[in-house]
Amino acid sequence: MKKSGVIILVILFVMGLCGSLFAADALETIKKKGVMVAGVKDSTPGFGFIDEKTREIVGYDVDFVKAIAKKLGVKLELKPVTSASRMPQLMEGNIDIAAATMTKTAERAKQIDFSNTYFFTGQKFLVKKATVKSIADLDGKRIGTAKGSTSEQNAKKALPKATILSFDDYPQAFLALQQGKVFAVTTDESILANILGKAPNKEQFEIPDIQISDEPYGLGIRKGEKNFLDFVNKTLVEMEKSGEAKKIFDKWFGPGSTTPLKRGSFKITDGK
């Protein structure tokens, strides 16, 4: 072979090596780094929010990624994300996993992969007491929600005459409700109940029994990372079997918590 041929072969070989390094398996990379970076909310009461005493981000979502990092034997780094930023942050590689009240949808699943469902809720409305009896009372009104959420899309479909105002997060939408700038806030019942639970003037508001969608939450993972996804799913199923998943639920939403929610017959199930 000519010298130039050999050089080309060497270049191709090195390029191939680089390519396989970039395409490295996420599970292996996290183990090697010794840290798993999780994108979590920091202003969503109950799921990812700042503890007033410790100033750390805590919540249901945080406890799940803590358990996964522990099982992996790596440190956990938490990065705050919003409803709008969580998918880009994941796809750009700034976070390894998103644990951010994120509903599994077919549309989102075109861009990222989802774990087994680890929480289940539905979309409702938070309103001033005695202002809403049926969904007709909401149409044509100004409704607050968060940018980049399923809540925004579902509300547009369910209330075609309403004006949907999208904020960066739900506490901002709630502030707008308190100031009379919106007539209702809409998102998952689990989030609304936690915001209401913390409100000093909670007796002025209510969540009527009007549900416009089901919202199963999944942990988001970069597309095609099969080993990492399998590891996460296996861990979730083990957490269900050992009772750890229910313990985390009870810690945040159980009978003694500030916001009791129903876990009902929900169970983390492999493949769902």
Ligand code: GLU
């Ligand atoms: N679970 C819904 C979603 O994924 C609403 C809550 C949120 O914005 O995180 O969009």
